[in-house]
Amino acid sequence: MSHQYYITGFMGSGKTTIGQALAEKIGYRVIDTDQWIESKEHMSISEIFEKKGEAYFRELETQALKEIRGERTIITTGGGIVKKGRNREIMSSQGKVIYLQADLDELLRRLEGDETRPLLQQQEKDKVQKLYESRLDLYEQADIIVNTVGKSVLDIVRELELILKS
């Protein structure tokens, strides 16, 4: 088993939820980059986007990846972390990258009514689809890819536990 695992995927793929449950199951600690940034800035992700802008938030994501280090650690990331080559390099050099896959319709169903993701607020579906498609190749560079559609959180945790043990 690796010391550090990074969980990636589009918004709604279940990174935060699965990371938490998997960490409990295998006795790892878990740190979510969005939560790390919110507590550092004393602001919600939406407020950071609104008051400081996306570029500022992206800088903090890189800082989070550099600073969050440790044995037996799962790092759950924000869906846009893969955009920067530097971030992808940091993740693959410091640990193993897991991609949680789902089709866009499933992701949007899971996030119906959600108001915490600024990039989904008042966006046409076309725009979200373009964003999703622009990231697929980047997510697919992961070491481990798990399809989450039609599976419960528990199913996915069990599947990942087996993969990590092998």
Ligand SMILES: Nc1ncnc2c1ncn2[C@@H]1O[C@H](COP(=O)(O)OP(=O)(O)O)[C@@H](O)[C@H]1O
């Ligand atoms: N496998 C799954 N099946 C159905 N709903 C899920 C699944 N995984 C996560 N969810 C739900 O989707 C929503 C987004 O999950 P979250 O963990 O916040 O995703 P992410 O961190 O990738 O954006 C939550 O309401 C969560 O309960």
Ligand SMILES: O=C(O)C1=C[C@@H](OP(=O)(O)O)[C@@H](O)[C@H](O)C1
């Ligand atoms: O995809 C993105 O660019 C983002 C995803 C969000 O995290 P989740 O993927 O956990 O929703 C959060 O980091 C921010 O709203 C931007």
Ligand SMILES: [Mg+2]
């Ligand atoms: Mg999350």
